[in-house]
Amino acid sequence: MGQEAKPPYFLGIDLGGTNIKAGVVDRAGKPLSRADLPTHAEKGPVEGVQRICQVGRQAIEKAGLKLADIHSVGVGSPGPMDLKRQIIINPHNLPGWVNLPLAEKVGKELGLRAVLQNDANAAAFGEYWAGAGRGVNSLVQFTLGTGIGCGVVINGVILEGEHSHGAESGHIRIALDRPRYNATGLYGSLEAYASAKAIVERAQESMATGWRSSLENILARGEELTAKDVFDSAAAGDPLGEKLVEETAFYLAVGAVNLMHVIDPNVIVFSGGMIAAGEMFLERIRYHVRRNALPVPAAETLITYAQLGTDAGFIGAAGCAQSKFATSRS
Amino acid sequence: MGQEAKPPYFLGIDLGGTNIKAGVVDRAGKPLSRADLPTHAEKGPVEGVQRICQVGRQAIEKAGLKLADIHSVGVGSPGPMDLKRQIIINPHNLPGWVNLPLAEKVGKELGLRAVLQNDANAAAFGEYWAGAGRGVNSLVQFTLGTGIGCGVVINGVILEGEHSHGAESGHIRIALDRPRYNATGLYGSLEAYASAKAIVERAQESMATGWRSSLENILARGEELTAKDVFDSAAAGDPLGEKLVEETAFYLAVGAVNLMHVIDPNVIVFSGGMIAAGEMFLERIRYHVRRNALPVPAAETLITYAQLGTDAGFIGAAGCAQSKFATSRS
Numbered sequence: 097m098g099q100e101a102k103p104p105y106f107l108g109i110d111l112g113g114t115n116i117k118a119g120v121v122d123r124a125g126k127p128l129s130r131a132d133l134p135t136h137a138e139k140g141p142v143e144g145v146q147r148i149c150q151v152g153r154q155a156i157e158k159a160g161l162k163l164a165d166i167h168s169v170g171v172g173s174p175g176p177m178d179l180k181r182q183i184i185i186n187p188h189n190l191p192g193w194v195n196l197p198l199a200e201k202v203g204k205e206l207g208l209r210a211v212l213q214n215d216a217n218a219a220a221f222g223e224y225w226a227g228a229g230r231g232v233n234s235l236v237q238f239t240l241g242t243g244i245g246c247g248v249v250i251n252g253v254i255l256e257g258e259h260s261h262g263a264e265s266g267h268i269r270i271a272l273d274r275p276r277y278n279a280t281g282l283y284g285s286l287e288a289y290a291s292a293k294a295i296v297e298r299a300q301e302s303m304a305t306g307w308r309s310s311l312e313n314i315l316a317r318g319e320e321l322t323a324k325d326v327f328d329s330a331a332a333g334d335p336l337g338e339k340l341v342e343e344t345a346f347y348l349a350v351g352a353v354n355l356m357h358v359i360d361p362n363v364i365v366f367s368g369g370m371i372a373a374g375e376m377f378l379e380r381i382r383y384h385v386r387r388n389a390l391p392v393p394a395a396e397t398l399i400t401y402a403q404l405g406t407d408a409g410f411i412g413a414a415g416c417a418q419s420k421f422a423t424s425r426s
Numbered sequence: 427m428g429q430e431a432k433p434p435y436f437l438g439i440d441l442g443g444t445n446i447k448a449g450v451v452d453r454a455g456k457p458l459s460r461a462d463l464p465t466h467a468e469k470g471p472v473e474g475v476q477r478i479c480q481v482g483r484q485a486i487e488k489a490g491l492k493l494a495d496i497h498s499v500g501v502g503s504p505g506p507m508d509l510k511r512q513i514i515i516n517p518h519n520l521p522g523w524v525n526l527p528l529a530e531k532v533g534k535e536l537g538l539r540a541v542l543q544n545d546a547n548a549a550a551f552g553e554y555w556a557g558a559g560r561g562v563n564s565l566v567q568f569t570l571g572t573g574i575g576c577g578v579v580i581n582g583v584i585l586e587g588e589h590s591h592g593a594e595s596g597h598i599r600i601a602l603d604r605p606r607y608n609a610t611g612l613y614g615s616l617e618a619y620a621s622a623k624a625i626v627e628r629a630q631e632s633m634a635t636g637w638r639s640s641l642e643n644i645l646a647r648g649e650e651l652t653a654k655d656v657f658d659s660a661a662a663g664d665p666l667g668e669k670l671v672e673e674t675a676f677y678l679a680v681g682a683v684n685l686m687h688v689i690d691p692n693v694i695v696f697s698g699g700m701i702a703a704g705e706m707f708l709e710r711i712r713y714h715v716r717r718n719a720l721p722v723p724a725a726e727t728l729i730t731y732a733q734l735g736t737d738a739g740f741i742g743a744a745g746c747a748q749s750k751f752a753t754s755r756s
Contacts, residue, residue: 176722234588248688250585255688255690257689257690257691257723258563258692259723259726261686261690261720263688263690264723265688268598268684268688269600269683270600270602271601272600282718350599353598354599354684355688357591357595357597358578358593360588360589360590360591360592360594361587361588388612393587393591393594
């Protein structure tokens with residue numbers, strides 16, 4: 097437990113298709129503990145809720161606290177969900193978890209007030225509260241993974257939308273001509289061009305049309321190509337790798353520009369595994385943003401990387417609990 | 427003056443590059459009067475402010491009221507502007523009106539509290555308050571003219587953005603491959619494809635590449651081609667006209683879908699001269715929205731036309747005055 101930490105404490109849970117991560121945070125969003133377990137989503141939602149609560153209890157214990165010390169709990173989950181009804185509908189990577197009132201189930205099991213939030217929204221709220229957006233008024237975050245998640249926070253409030261589809265901005269359409277589809281079957285989306293999965297697909301397509309690349313060696317060894325391989329090849333001077341990374345920076349800049357021309361936030365944050373590519377990649381994104389945005393937002397909007405790593409999800413989920421249950425008292 | 431109208435009354439002004447329109451509205455956003463004058467922007471901002479106030483006084487008189495009956499005034503103006511400082515910076519169609527504290531000038535001249543708002547934001551707020559969005563929680567409006575304006579209202583609050591560039595969504599990028607530029611020099615924007623100006627350009631480009639069309643007759647007469655001509659030709663069965671109208675519906679649907687995947691509003695409203703194309707055109711936009719949005723927003727989001735016509739600007743500007751100055755009293 098942190099030396100200066102004082103109650104109230106909030107429990108945050110970040111539910112994913114593969115792992116459940118949890119942590120206890122203080123009123124400033126500082127983590128006092130971390131715990132995780134595999135989700136085993138295939139075992140179904142009843143056992144799933146038990147495991148979520150198990151990870152939560154582990155996090156509380158690791159923080160040197162008791163359940164009675166916890167003010168409330170927030171749960172971040174993959175969508176689609178109905179935030180007004182606080183249920184998850186049928187998440188792609190939680191098969192069989194259908195129309196599940198996740199906040200109610202977890203809250204009842206732990207004896208705590210509980211709130212459900214979209215995972216990308218929760219991660220954005222984490223960075224807003226305690227990370228790259230600390231102190232700003234509004235933030236847009238893109239989480240770059242197999243897909244592209246997005247979260248928007250304005251004046252401390254998550255943009256949930258009227259049908260829980262606020263900030264589903266991996267699905268904004270940026271290119272109409274080329275038939276690149278994403279998992280939803282919609283073509284031309286940001287996700288279809290700039291997700292980790294899309295980068296691998298674009299590499300394979302380029303090689304299929306005659307590009308020579310050091311990436312061919314990976315395929316020749318029978319290994320699976322990853323987005324990291326593409327970034328590594330670019331760092332080593334592979335021309336195809338360099339081309340793909342530069343194009344990815346451009347696509348992400350277009351995503352940023354489009355959100356700047358809708359939300360006009362103080363800061364655009366990129367998070368997820370891809371930011372391991374480092375400062376050079378961020379500079380290329382910034383370059384394309386400056387060239388493609390209107391002059392004022394181009395000059396004024398901070399474009400940066402996330403700071404909380406994989407903690408952002410549970411920190412933000414805990415922050416949602418604080419926002420919902422602890423705003424007018426301490 | 428409306429029979430059932432009761433104070434407070436608000437004055438709304440809609441400043442354009444060509445005309446100034448004003449009206450008095452009641453607390454429900456109902457217009458009691460309308461007045462207008464040419465802007466004569468070229469005569470500069472000092473005379474401009476005088477003319478704005480002249481139109482405002484005419485509207486008050488036409489409503490059978492006196493200046494003392496008016497609670498406060500809202501002014502909608504073309505941007506760019508700095509809403510925090512309440513100044514217009516250098517609007518393209520108000521040349522020489524630079525860094526002008528328009529609200530302060532108008533307010534001082536009339537002796538009323540005054541607020542400045544972006545014209546497209548004001549029009550969106552008008553429809554939200556008293557038109558197509560009456561009773562909903564959130565609205566996105568696209569105003570289709572020479573350019574494409576946009577306004578977003580969430581929970582009764584205009585999305586102004588941190589740098590007064592909220593909802594500059596005519597400038598979202600929807601196509602990356604084709605070098606179609608708009609007035610800002612940014613290529614591939616919604617405005618570069620679907621504004622009235624872009625429709626005419628696309629018609630001319632198609633004819634230049636060999637399309638035969640009844641539109642050639644207009645050019646042969648030495649007349650200037652308009653977007654209305656294109657819509658009229660489509661209605662008369664001209665194949666090029668039909669193609670251009672269908673493509674325009676698709677582009678506007680992509681704009682709507684992108685805002686649905688960021689804001690997720692209750693309703694998307696299209697306004698401006700182009701909606702004279704009627705219900706068939708709206709149905710084509712709806713068709714493409716349903717095919718290109720995620721399932722929940724595709725099913726739940728109302729796509730409709732504006733209801734207030736050219737009154738929306740002054741009604742919304744008056745509504746901004748009410749929001750700012752009359753929220754906690756009557």
